[in-house]
Amino acid sequence: MKYLKYFIFLFFYLFISCEDRIFVEKKPDIVLNSGKYNFDAAGYDFDRVIFSKDSSVIELVRCKESEADLYILDNEDPGIYDMFVISGTDTVCSREVFIGTTDHEALNISVLDVKQGDSFIITPPDGLSSVMDGGYGTLGIESWQGSGSKILLNELISRNISELKYVVETHHDKDHYGGLYDLYDSGIISYSDSLSYRDSLPAFGDTLYFSETVKGVILHYGDLPSDPSTSENDRSLSLKMIFHDFEMIFTGDIEEDAEDVILTRGLLDPLEDYEILKVAHHGSSSSSTQPFLDAVMPLYSIISVGYGNDYGHPTANVLDRLISKGSNVLRTDLNGTVEIYSDGSFFQVSCRK
Numbered sequence: 001m002k003y004l005k006y007f008i009f010l011f012f013y014l015f016i017s018c019e020d021r022i023f024v025e026k027k028p029d030i031v032l033n034s035g036k037y038n039f040d041a042a043g044y045d046f047d048r049v050i051f052s053k054d055s056s057v058i059e060l061v062r063c064k065e066s067e068a069d070l071y072i073l074d075n076e077d078p079g080i081y082d083m084f085v086i087s088g089t090d091t092v093c094s095r096e097v098f099i100g101t102t103d104h105e106a107l108n109i110s111v112l113d114v115k116q117g118d119s120f121i122i123t124p125p126d127g128l129s130s131v132m133d134g135g136y137g138t139l140g141i142e143s144w145q146g147s148g149s150k151i152l153l154n155e156l157i158s159r160n161i162s163e164l165k166y167v168v169e170t171h172h173d174k175d176h177y178g179g180l181y182d183l184y185d186s187g188i189i190s191y192s193d194s195l196s197y198r199d200s201l202p203a204f205g206d207t208l209y210f211s212e213t214v215k216g217v218i219l220h221y222g223d224l225p226s227d228p229s230t231s232e233n234d235r236s237l238s239l240k241m242i243f244h245d246f247e248m249i250f251t252g253d254i255e256e257d258a259e260d261v262i263l264t265r266g267l268l269d270p271l272e273d274y275e276i277l278k279v280a281h282h283g284s285s286s287s288s289t290q291p292f293l294d295a296v297m298p299l300y301s302i303i304s305v306g307y308g309n310d311y312g313h314p315t316a317n318v319l320d321r322l323i324s325k326g327s328n329v330l331r332t333d334l335n336g337t338v339e340i341y342s343d344g345s346f347f348q349v350s351c352r353k
Helices: 002-017 019-024 151-158 174-186 256-265 290-296 316-324
Strands: 029-033 036-040 048-053 056-062 079-087 090-099 107-111 119-123 129-134 163-169 190-196 207-209 215-220 238-243 246-250 276-278 300-303 328-331 338-342 346-352
Touching: 029 090, 119 151, 129 151, 129 174, 151 174, 163 174, 215 256, 256 290, 290 316, 316 328
Parallel strands: 129 163, 163 190, 246 276, 276 300, 300 328
Antiparallel strands: 029 036, 048 056, 048 079, 056 346, 079 090, 107 119, 107 338, 119 129, 207 215, 215 238, 238 246, 338 346
């Protein structure tokens, strides 16, 4: 009898301690509570949660300064999703979950798939949308330039957006201003102000308010110090967008010289890592230098780029540098339009190609 008790004890100890303990413990899940599809981590350590269904992908990540609970901020494709709970590079749990249609108040930043070029629709939870850059628009000829499609204008119309706060041109290259000219020429979209590095912007370190809660700290625009022959790319407006704990860096097409100037101005806190970086100049080797990435340390990096473009963007060395920093890289040529949502404590990244 004594040995039987010992055997029973040993059996249960091994059963609970082995890798199969998952069968006797609670698994992570998505729980519908008060109209929210909340993620229940069930005590697991994780860095992000990925949901996949056909061509739809949703990723949930806490802001670096937050311990907030996660929930689905926006989903227009209800159904059964494969859920993957990720810690570092490991999947610690996977299972199927149901996610219904949901739409909660949040900051929404749309990184539009305008092929080769940049275009963003920024919609605060407490104000009018703004637009930053517009891709080639009707100025594009090749397929990797958008083939002359009015992508930005058509997207605004499909979202029933007829009034904007700001229309922002980061710099005067066709793959950034072309779609903005489509917007101006249409006459159907009103806006409060049109901004570029040639106009009156806040000084470096000052704030451009997209709404009361969403602000952009100006990092750079215009000529570099003591360099009146600054390249058009290095004149790009760059800013740090802040919504509570969520921070995203917009870089236009800045290259190494402008990145160095931003670092010398001390406007990027070396003790603070950022949630998302819009990778400069479509992943060109002339940008995203190691010192700049060391200062930003983005959780996610998003590259706006056209499939089959003539420039070889994004370059392998930039991709290697981003991956070596542990950043999750998304590309519009592979992932399509990237939708970013944040309640200020965590953020959701959604893609559908």
